[in-house]
Amino acid sequence: xxxxxxxxxxxxxxxxxxxxxxxxxxxxxxxxxxxxxxxxxxxxxxxxxxxxxxxxxxxxxxxxxxxxxxxxxxxxxxxxxxxxxxxxxxxxxxxxxxxxxxxxxxxxxxxxxxxxxxxxxxxxxxxxxxxxxxxxxxxxxxxxxxxxxxxxxxxxxxxxxxxxxxxxxxxxxxxxxxxxxxxxxxxxxxxxxxxxxxxxxxxxxxxxxxxxxxxxxxxxxxxxxxxxxxxxxxxxxxxxxxxxxxxxxxxxxxxxxxxxxxxxxxxxxxxxxxxxxxxxxxxxxxxxxxxxxxxxxxxxxxxxxxxxxxxxxxxxxxxxxxxxxxxxxxxxxxxxxxxxxxxxxxxxxxxxxxxxx
Amino acid sequence: xxxxxxxxxxxxxxxxxxxxxxxxxxxxxxxxxxxxxxxxxxxxxxxxxxxxxxxxxxxxxxxxxxxxxxxxxxxxxxxxxxxxxxxxxxxxxxxxxxxxxxxxxxxxxxxxxxxxxxxxxxxxxxxxxxxxxxxxxxxxxxxxxxxxxxxxxxxxxxxxxxxxxxxxxxxxxxxxxxxxxxxxxxxxxxxxxxxxxxxxxxxxxxxxxxxxxxxxxxxxxxxxxxxxxxxxxxxxxxxxxxxxxxxxxxxxxxxxxxxxxxxxxxxxxxxxxxxxxxxxxxxxxxxxxxxxxxxxxxxxxxxxxxxxxxxxxxxxxxxxxxxxxxxxxxxxxxxxxxxxxxxxxxxxxxxxxxxxx
DNA sequence: GTGAAAGCGCTAACAT
DNA sequence: ATGTTAGCGCTTTCAC
Numbered sequence: 001x002x003x004x005x006x007x008x009x010x011x012x013x014x015x016x017x018x019x020x021x022x023x024x025x026x027x028x029x030x031x032x033x034x035x036x037x038x039x040x041x042x043x044x045x046x047x048x049x050x051x052x053x054x055x056x057x058x059x060x061x062x063x064x065x066x067x068x069x070x071x072x073x074x075x076x077x078x079x080x081x082x083x084x085x086x087x088x089x090x091x092x093x094x095x096x097x098x099x100x101x102x103x104x105x106x107x108x109x110x111x112x113x114x115x116x117x118x119x120x121x122x123x124x125x126x127x128x129x130x131x132x133x134x135x136x137x138x139x140x141x142x143x144x145x146x147x148x149x150x151x152x153x154x155x156x157x158x159x160x161x162x163x164x165x166x167x168x169x170x171x172x173x174x175x176x177x178x179x180x181x182x183x184x185x186x187x188x189x190x191x192x193x194x195x196x197x198x199x200x201x202x203x204x205x206x207x208x209x210x211x212x213x214x215x216x217x218x219x220x221x222x223x224x225x226x227x228x229x230x231x232x233x234x235x236x237x238x239x240x241x242x243x244x245x246x247x248x249x250x251x252x253x254x255x256x257x258x259x260x261x262x263x264x265x266x267x268x269x270x271x272x273x274x275x276x277x278x279x280x281x282x283x284x285x286x287x288x289x290x291x292x293x294x295x296x297x298x299x300x301x302x303x304x305x306x307x308x309x310x311x312x313x314x315x316x317x318x319x320x321x322x323x324x325x326x327x328x329x330x331x332x333x334x335x336x337x338x339x340x341x342x343x344x345x346x347x348x349x350x351x352x353x354x355x356x357x
Numbered sequence: 358x359x360x361x362x363x364x365x366x367x368x369x370x371x372x373x374x375x376x377x378x379x380x381x382x383x384x385x386x387x388x389x390x391x392x393x394x395x396x397x398x399x400x401x402x403x404x405x406x407x408x409x410x411x412x413x414x415x416x417x418x419x420x421x422x423x424x425x426x427x428x429x430x431x432x433x434x435x436x437x438x439x440x441x442x443x444x445x446x447x448x449x450x451x452x453x454x455x456x457x458x459x460x461x462x463x464x465x466x467x468x469x470x471x472x473x474x475x476x477x478x479x480x481x482x483x484x485x486x487x488x489x490x491x492x493x494x495x496x497x498x499x500x501x502x503x504x505x506x507x508x509x510x511x512x513x514x515x516x517x518x519x520x521x522x523x524x525x526x527x528x529x530x531x532x533x534x535x536x537x538x539x540x541x542x543x544x545x546x547x548x549x550x551x552x553x554x555x556x557x558x559x560x561x562x563x564x565x566x567x568x569x570x571x572x573x574x575x576x577x578x579x580x581x582x583x584x585x586x587x588x589x590x591x592x593x594x595x596x597x598x599x600x601x602x603x604x605x606x607x608x609x610x611x612x613x614x615x616x617x618x619x620x621x622x623x624x625x626x627x628x629x630x631x632x633x634x635x636x637x638x639x640x641x642x643x644x645x646x647x648x649x650x651x652x653x654x655x656x657x658x659x660x661x662x663x664x665x666x667x668x669x670x671x672x673x674x675x676x677x678x679x680x681x682x683x684x685x686x687x688x689x690x691x692x693x694x695x696x697x698x699x700x701x702x703x704x705x706x707x708x709x710x711x712x713x714x
Numbered sequence: 715g716t717g718a719a720a721g722c723g724c725t726a727a728c729a730t
Numbered sequence: 731a732t733g734t735t736a737g738c739g740c741t742t743t744c745a746c
Contacts, residue, residue, distance in 0.1 A: 017511070019722095019724085021723080021724095030732065030733045030734075031723090031725090031733090032726085032733065032734080032735095033731085033732060033733075035724070035725055035726090036725090036732090039725085041726090042731080042732090043731075044731070044732080045731065048731085048732080060509060060511070062482065062485070062486050063724075064486060064488065064722090064723050065483075065486045065487045065488075066423045066426055066427045066487060066488050066722090066723080066724090067427055067722070067723035067724040067725090067738090068723080068724055068725075069423055069724090069738095070423045070427060070723085070724075070738050070739070071723080071724045071725045071726080071738050072725055072726080072738085073738080077466075077487070085448065085451065085452040085455065086448075086452075088445060088448070091443075091445070091448045094442065094467070095442040095443075095469065098442065098467060098468065098469055099469070102468065102469075102480075107466055107468070107483060107484070107487060108466065108467055108468070109434075109465065109466060109467075110451075110455060110466075110467040111459065111464070111465070112452065112455055112456070112459075125419065126422075126464060129419050129420065129421060129422045130422045130434070130464065131421065131422075131423050152417060154374065154417075376738095376739055377739065377740060377741095378740095386716075386717085387716065387718075388739090388740080388741090389716075389718080389719095389741075389742080390716060390717075392740070393715095393716090393741095396741085398741085398742090399715080399716090400715070401715070401716085405715080420740075421738085421739050421740070423738090423739080423740090424722090424738070424740040425739080425740055425741075426722095426740090427722050427723070427724090427738095427739085427740075427741095428721080428722050428739080428740045428741045428742080429722085429741055429742085430722080431741095
């Protein structure tokens with residue numbers, strides 16, 4: 001008697017959501033059958049299927065994703081670990097990832113390391129504790145260094161089996177990766193300057209331990225070489241990172257030289273923003289006094305001067321491709337398949353003075 | 358014998374992470390005790406505590422968050438449902454929310470409804486299925502309408518008990534809310550125009566079923582009234598939403614009038630971007646031909662002309678306050694406490710022509 | 715202060 | 731084709 005009361009208590013309480021057991025009882029079948037109907041994991045007669053679906057409907061049953069994942073070890077959640085949450089570029093990538101995942105019935109964890117490698121690992125670990133199905137990482141780790149940043153074999157294994165890196169990845173790691181053709185696009189931008197006859201061309205870039213910085217730098221040098229222009233070390237400014245501050249510092253440095261450059265290649269959108277601020281402070285007019293080409297578009301270009309010539313990263317495609325690649329990887333269980341490196345192409349957008357030239 | 362083999366198999370396999378049982382065994386205590394040590398949920402002698410912590414360390418044990426949440430009904434995950442993922446404003450809010458949550462040991466789900474109310478509800482439901490502890494919502498639902506968009510009592514209850522709305526909320530709902538002083542800030546902006554002597558002042562705004570649009574509109578009218586300026590209906594342009602396109606349409610309309618306005622109040626940052634595009638197309642110079650004040654700053658203002666006078670929303674504070682409020686609400690179990698409405702103040706930034714005036 | 719046992723809601727293996 | 735049973739990894743009574 002006691003137990004019966006308890007059971008009915010449970011069924012009465014309106015704040016607790018219905019479980020698979022409630023559905024089974026109402027449909028007059030076993031919980032296992034309900035599970036099979038909902039997951040299409042075994043054939044069931046149309047008759048019982050109908051009963052189950054009806055019960056689901058009347059109870060407004062929604063399955064508990066946690067219990068399901070815990071038991072089946074199959075999660076419908078993907079984590080996205082980014083290293084910055086500042087630029088419109090990353091916002092677009094996030095949007096594409098979120099959209100692609102949700103279209104496939106997945107949810108997204110979002111975490112930001114703010115450029116701290118240790119924090120990045122913490123985020124990955126905490127996502128693992130929540131049994132995510134996989135992770136997309138915009139890493140801030142340039143190189144695996146067992147001394148400075150030990151990574152457990154478990155994490156290492158996870159990074160290889162259930163991750164996709166975007167934009168950049170730690171050098172020497174064999175991982176799936178989605179990025180852009182940094183070298184080629186940089187080459188094209190610098191070539192525009194060279195074709196126009198400029199020879200005193202500067203570069204503002206970040207630390208070349210960063211993959212993207214390194215590749216863009218390489219494109220710059222390649223172009224100079226192809227046009228037989230010797231490198232003037234005074235025109236090379238390489239700051240700590242690809243951020244705004246570095247751009248500002250680069251402007252302060254380059255614009256103070258005895259013979260300033262005629263043209264500058266800026267290796268990122270944030271660098272460009274900082275560089276423009278520096279120009280403004282120094283009273284240098286853009287366009288006019290100096291010619292700029294930049295990697296990555298800057299948001300406001302369509303609205304107001306200056307219209308900068310740049311290459312536009314396919315930010316949406318980057319996110320979409322990364323998400324699709326990860327889902328594919330997770331769903332086909334082949335553990336040992338070869339890693340893939342996808343390079344999407346940037347579009348070089350020619351604006352302003354170049355149109356006249 | 359058979360079972361023993363199985364057990365040892367289990368312990369050998371290196372791909373499975375250690376469980377609380379493994380820790381308990383190694384420390385020579387029961388799983389319950391390990392749980393109590395880790396969660397500080399009961400007093401334990403320092404001696405056994407030490408043993409447990411040691412075992413945790415050597416096994417590199419990390420507790421399974423899913424199992425923990427499933428059993429304790431206490432989740433460390435918060436969902437953020439946004440209605441758009443386009444502007445830098447929302448990026449900042451997201452950043453603040455993510456940061457605040459992670460500082461408190463929480464993880465964040467991110468979902469975007471893209472302005473579709475039905476999708477918004479789906480997102481909330483799927484988060485509920487994952488047993489999130491609470492949700493922060495930038496809603497696109499202006500009004501509860503049982504006919505068009507039925508909301509189950511369960512969801513309704515959840516929205517009231519474990520949610521915080523940001524930026525706007527459905528009219529008539531009694532919920533926790535974090536927003537800004539839309540009316541007051543708009544008043545101040547329009548007052549700047551009035552004090553400078555303008556009388557032919559226009560407004561570009563979104564549909565006033567949207568809370569923010571309504572309040573900003575109200576501030577506009579209040580200012581005109583206070584300065585005894587009668588409203589000229591031709592100068593009121595109210596489009597569908599607060600987006601860029603509406604701003605462009607507003608520019609096309611207002612700049613084509615026989616006697617165009619001398620000054621315009623733009624009720625959002627995106628409206629401003631669109632309006633500027635319209636000005637550019639029509640060859641109207643800003644600043645110069647027409648005076649603008651805008652609600653919400655636009656990203657590039659510090660770098661390039663035009664420097665617009667505007668009010669800056671405290672986007673970081675909005676996100677941080679919303680997250681803190683939600684965590685507080687969840688942690689203090691008082692179910693029936695009064696709802697709170699927090700209004701943060703915008704900073705009016707006076708730039709350009711106003712400085713000379 | 716500690717442990718045994720039950721159970722959160724689900725799915726997978728094994729019967730029938 | 732369906733049901734029975736066990737158990738994912740954890741927390742929580744309730745004994746001792």
